[in-house]
Amino acid sequence: MSATATAQRVYNFSAGPAALPLPVLQQVQDEFLCLPGAGASILEISHRGKVFVDIIQDAEATLRSLLGISDDYAVLFLQGGALLQFSMIPANLLRGTDKTAQYLLTGSWGKKAIGEAKKEGNVETIYDAKDSNYDHVPGPGDYAVSDAAAYLYYCSNETIQGVQFPSEPECPASVPLVSDASSDLLCRPLPIDKYGIVYACAQKNAGPAGVTLVVIRRDLLDRGSENLPGYLNYKNHADGDSMWNTPPTFGVYVLGKVAHWLADDIGGLAAMEKLNREKSQVLYDVVDSFSEFYKGHAQPGSRSLMNVTFNLPNDDLQAKFISEAAEHDLASLKGHRSVGGIRASIYNAMPREGVEALANFMKDFAVKNG
Amino acid sequence: MSATATAQRVYNFSAGPAALPLPVLQQVQDEFLCLPGAGASILEISHRGKVFVDIIQDAEATLRSLLGISDDYAVLFLQGGALLQFSMIPANLLRGTDKTAQYLLTGSWGKKAIGEAKKEGNVETIYDAKDSNYDHVPGPGDYAVSDAAAYLYYCSNETIQGVQFPSEPECPASVPLVSDASSDLLCRPLPIDKYGIVYACAQKNAGPAGVTLVVIRRDLLDRGSENLPGYLNYKNHADGDSMWNTPPTFGVYVLGKVAHWLADDIGGLAAMEKLNREKSQVLYDVVDSFSEFYKGHAQPGSRSLMNVTFNLPNDDLQAKFISEAAEHDLASLKGHRSVGGIRASIYNAMPREGVEALANFMKDFAVKNG
Numbered sequence: 001m002s003a004t005a006t007a008q009r010v011y012n013f014s015a016g017p018a019a020l021p022l023p024v025l026q027q028v029q030d031e032f033l034c035l036p037g038a039g040a041s042i043l044e045i046s047h048r049g050k051v052f053v054d055i056i057q058d059a060e061a062t063l064r065s066l067l068g069i070s071d072d073y074a075v076l077f078l079q080g081g082a083l084l085q086f087s088m089i090p091a092n093l094l095r096g097t098d099k100t101a102q103y104l105l106t107g108s109w110g111k112k113a114i115g116e117a118k119k120e121g122n123v124e125t126i127y128d129a130k131d132s133n134y135d136h137v138p139g140p141g142d143y144a145v146s147d148a149a150a151y152l153y154y155c156s157n158e159t160i161q162g163v164q165f166p167s168e169p170e171c172p173a174s175v176p177l178v179s180d181a182s183s184d185l186l187c188r189p190l191p192i193d194k195y196g197i198v199y200a201c202a203q204k205n206a207g208p209a210g211v212t213l214v215v216i217r218r219d220l221l222d223r224g225s226e227n228l229p230g231y232l233n234y235k236n237h238a239d240g241d242s243m244w245n246t247p248p249t250f251g252v253y254v255l256g257k258v259a260h261w262l263a264d265d266i267g268g269l270a271a272m273e274k275l276n277r278e279k280s281q282v283l284y285d286v287v288d289s290f291s292e293f294y295k296g297h298a299q300p301g302s303r304s305l306m307n308v309t310f311n312l313p314n315d316d317l318q319a320k321f322i323s324e325a326a327e328h329d330l331a332s333l334k335g336h337r338s339v340g341g342i343r344a345s346i347y348n349a350m351p352r353e354g355v356e357a358l359a360n361f362m363k364d365f366a367v368k369n370g
Numbered sequence: 371m372s373a374t375a376t377a378q379r380v381y382n383f384s385a386g387p388a389a390l391p392l393p394v395l396q397q398v399q400d401e402f403l404c405l406p407g408a409g410a411s412i413l414e415i416s417h418r419g420k421v422f423v424d425i426i427q428d429a430e431a432t433l434r435s436l437l438g439i440s441d442d443y444a445v446l447f448l449q450g451g452a453l454l455q456f457s458m459i460p461a462n463l464l465r466g467t468d469k470t471a472q473y474l475l476t477g478s479w480g481k482k483a484i485g486e487a488k489k490e491g492n493v494e495t496i497y498d499a500k501d502s503n504y505d506h507v508p509g510p511g512d513y514a515v516s517d518a519a520a521y522l523y524y525c526s527n528e529t530i531q532g533v534q535f536p537s538e539p540e541c542p543a544s545v546p547l548v549s550d551a552s553s554d555l556l557c558r559p560l561p562i563d564k565y566g567i568v569y570a571c572a573q574k575n576a577g578p579a580g581v582t583l584v585v586i587r588r589d590l591l592d593r594g595s596e597n598l599p600g601y602l603n604y605k606n607h608a609d610g611d612s613m614w615n616t617p618p619t620f621g622v623y624v625l626g627k628v629a630h631w632l633a634d635d636i637g638g639l640a641a642m643e644k645l646n647r648e649k650s651q652v653l654y655d656v657v658d659s660f661s662e663f664y665k666g667h668a669q670p671g672s673r674s675l676m677n678v679t680f681n682l683p684n685d686d687l688q689a690k691f692i693s694e695a696a697e698h699d700l701a702s703l704k705g706h707r708s709v710g711g712i713r714a715s716i717y718n719a720m721p722r723e724g725v726e727a728l729a730n731f732m733k734d735f736a737v738k739n740g
Binding site: 005006008009010012014015016017018019020022025026028029031032033034039040041043044045046047048049080081082083084086087088091115116119120201203207208209210211227228230231232244245246247248249250251254329331332337 | 375376378379380382384385386387388389390392395396398399401402403404409410411413414415416417418419449450451452453454456457458461485486489490571573577578579580581597598599600601602614615616617618619620621624699701702707
C-alpha cells in the first residue's frame, strides 16, 4: 500500500499548503494510530500530558538549535496564520503609542499587512516597489528608517511575485525589525539577533496549515496592553509556553519532525541553503536560456529561492503549459490568481529531481512552442 | 503494522484533545501519503485547489445535514480555539454598542469567557452557580434575560465540572443566544434555529485541535466593525467561505470525516445521543451504587453526557485509582488541575466497551478499597 501510494505522488509545486518531506510524512503515517508511549493517535492526546509536552519542547529545542535562537527570544506556536500576525504585531507594538510603524512594501502580503496595521495606529510605507510591478526588493540607501519608529516591517519573501530579500534590510538598533518569513523561514541560516520578531505560518516551508511559528525578543512581550483580546497578546502565549490555550498539537508535531529532518537528514540550514540555491538556479537557468519565451518576473538580484515566477508569451500558451505539465506529474504551477503567469514553488521539501523534471519539461515546451 | 498498532491502543478518557473514531483515524492513515485525486498528502495541497474545495464543501454540507443548519446560518471553520471566540463574540456583538451582554456562569470556561468579554463592553453575569461549587445549571426562572441584551451567553457543557444544560436556556427572541458547545456539539440533535451563534473547538468531540466550528446567523455578520483586526471579524470569514485566509486544512478534513462517521456509521445525532445516554448511565450507575465511595460532582439533573466527574474519599485513593486504571489501559482519568478528582471524558468516539471496562474497574476498586 505504501509503495503504491508513494508511486502515485506527483511533484507538487503548490505555493502553500505545499510539499513536505516524504520521510516526515511516512513517519507520521507509521505512528498515526498509536503514537509510541501514548496508546493513542497524536490527534487524541492531551496537550498537557507528558507525551505532548515532550513533543512541543523537542520541537522548540530543535528549532532553537537550527536557527541559533538564544534565550533572549521566546518561541511560540500559534494559530491564525500570517493574517492574524498582520494584526497582532501592530496590536502589541503600535496600538496606544504615538509612534509610527514603518513598512517596506515589496508585494501582495506586505500590502495586506499594511492594511491591518493601519487599523492600529500610524503607519508609513517608506518603500513601495509598485512602480516596477513589485519585481525587486530595495537595496541599502533606497529608504530611511526613523530611529523612533515603532518597528520596521518587511516580508522577506513575497510568494506571489517571487521576490526575496537576499539579507536583512538596514535597521537602526533602536527599532525592532519585524519579518514575515512565512515562505522562507528555514530555507537558509538567519541572524536571529537582528530581529525583534520573525514569524512564519508553517504551511509553505515548515509544516501543515494551522500552526504559526513566532520568534519574539522577550523585551517586546510587555508592550501589549492587558486590554487586548487575550489571544492577541504575545505575553499570554509566552508565559504559558504556547499552552495559554490548546495549541494546534498536530501541526506542532509535524513542524518538529520537519525540523529534525532539516537537522538530521539535510545537515542544517547552511546545507539546506546550498541545496535551495542549486535547485532555484536550475530553473532560473532555463528562464535565462529561453529568455525570448520565458519572461522571469523578478529582477535577478531579487530572485526568490522559493518561488520561481515567470510568464509565457500569451495566455493560451500558459494554459497549455500548465495542462501539459500536469500530464507529466508536475502539479500546481499556475500563478496566483491576482497576477497570473507561472509560479513554481520549490520549498525545502521539493527534491532536486522534481526541479530537474520541471526544467526538462520547460526546455521541451519552449522548443516545441517557441 | 496496523493490527499491532490498534492492539496497543488504550481506552483514552482525555478531556481534550480526545478520542476520535478509529475508522476515521484508519481512513486518514490509509490515504495520508497520497490523497485520492491529489497525488499528494492532505497536508500538502492548496486550499484553493479543487480537491480541498470539495473537502471543505462536503464537510460543511455533512454538518449542515447532521445538525439541520439552514441557509440562514453561515458555517465557518476558524482557528484560535474557544479562547479566541471568547473575544470574537463580544468584539463583534458588543464592542461599540451601549448594550450589555448577559452571561450564565456554570463553570470554568464560562468564567474565562466573561473575563474576555469585559474588555469589550458591558457584561452582566445574570446567574452564577459559584455558591454550590458549580455543580448544576440553572433552571427556568432562576435568571432573567433583558430584551435589550446584546446577547445571552452560556457554555452548554462545562468539561471541568461535568455539568451540562439538558436543553437551551430561556432567551427572548430579540436576543441572540450564544453557546460555547466546544465539548458537546454533535453529541445530540440541536435546535439550531434557537441560536445566534453556536461554536465548538473541535478537539473534544469533533476533530483535532486547531479547528473551531462556528455556526452564526447571517444577520449577525454585519455587527462587527471594519476596524476590527481582520481575523476577528466574522464577516470576512463568511464572505470568503472560510478561505479569507488559509484554513486549517487538515483539521477541516478530519472534521468532515467525523461528520460522515456520525451520519453513515452511527446513523445521525439522535442515534448518537441514545448511545451517549447509555454510556454515561453505565458510569453514573456505578457512582450511585457506590455512593459512600464515589462522590459525583454534578447534581443529577445537570449531569454531563460527556464528562463524568467524581471524587474518591481521599487524595491517596485518587492517585491509586488513576495509577491502577492506567495499568488496565484506562488512560487520562485525572481531573483538571483546577479542581482535582476524577474525570472520565466519554465523547462520541469513546466506545461502549471502554465505558464498561471503566465501570468494571470502578466496581472492583470500590470493593477492594472501600
